[in-house]
Amino acid sequence: MNLVEIFSSVQGEGPYVGAATLFVRVGGCDLRCAWCDSPHTWLPARECRIQEARGSEASRVVENPVSLETALEAARALDGAAHRFVSLTGGEPLLQPEAVSALAPALRALGPRIHLETHGLAADALDGVVEHVDVVSMDWKLASDVRRESGEPGPFHEIHQDFLRVALRAPEVVVKLVVTPATGDEELEEAWSRIAAVDSALPVILQPVTPFARVRERPAAARLLELAARASRMLDDVRVIPQMHPLLGVR
Numbered sequence: 001m002n003l004v005e006i007f008s009s010v011q012g013e014g015p016y017v018g019a020a021t022l023f024v025r026v027g028g029c030d031l032r033c034a035w036c037d038s039p040h041t042w043l044p045a046r047e048c049r050i051q052e053a054r055g056s057e058a059s060r061v062v063e064n065p066v067s068l069e070t071a072l073e074a075a076r077a078l079d080g081a082a083h084r085f086v087s088l089t090g091g092e093p094l095l096q097p098e099a100v101s102a103l104a105p106a107l108r109a110l111g112p113r114i115h116l117e118t119h120g121l122a123a124d125a126l127d128g129v130v131e132h133v134d135v136v137s138m139d140w141k142l143a144s145d146v147r148r149e150s151g152e153p154g155p156f157h158e159i160h161q162d163f164l165r166v167a168l169r170a171p172e173v174v175v176k177l178v179v180t181p182a183t184g185d186e187e188l189e190e191a192w193s194r195i196a197a198v199d200s201a202l203p204v205i206l207q208p209v210t211p212f213a214r215v216r217e218r219p220a221a222a223r224l225l226e227l228a229a230r231a232s233r234m235l236d237d238v239r240v241i242p243q244m245h246p247l248l249g250v251r
């Protein structure tokens with residue numbers, strides 16, 4: 001499998017923010033989000049950085065592809081069993097479904113629950129791995145800020161809705177929408193109504209963008225509160241949660 005890094009930290013986004021999490025970050029992504037804070041994961045990586053020990057700044061480097069045995073050995077060395085979650089993140093993990101199928105059950109056997117962070121567009125790939133996932137954390141990408149790698153624009157609503165139906169086979173599903181100053185009312189309303197049509201009780205996170213790359217500003221607080229109130233007319237569990245890693249100064 002092509003991996004970028006394996007390290008121990010705490011969850012930085014969504015309802016499990018702050019929970020001890022072992023991150024396995026894969027290389028390769030077929031989207032280009034304007035606010036992406038991991039552009040180094042867009043292409044498959046030549047090498048993978050593996051943290052030496054939990055809390056340590058030291059890491060070693062192994063060449064890709066990384067074997068299942070090497071990834072498991074790294075997870076054990078990082079005290080994987082003491083984490084609440086393993087986050088399979090990226091890049092886009094579902095571009096390597098065979099790797100997820102092999103890695104997720106092996107890591108789950110150590111004790112943590114498997115938390116899949118995905119762009120939410122690869123429904124066929126999810127179909128083959130969803131039995132190994134405890135929490136599907138899917139983005140709902142909005143065309144105002146997201147393009148495909150080819151440059152092709154969204155909208156992605158219909159593809160996300162199909163993905164969400166497959167994701168519901170996992171024990172837990174969380175939907176995240178990143179809100180920027182450019183996010184439009186119409187695209188948000190369509191996303192919320194499509195989520196509600198599948199399951200209005202799902203946790204839906206409105207995440208104010210952390211300024212990065214081409215996105216320089218956050219949405220105003222009043223705008224976020226107004227959006228949360230409007231979303232709550234269609235959805236039962238709307239939360240506004242910013243990214244915590246920049247506040248904590250950790251990865």
Ligand code: SF4
Nearest residue numbers: 029031032033036091
């Ligand atoms: S899907 Fe994730 S890794 Fe890919 S460009 Fe968007 S934020 Fe970055």
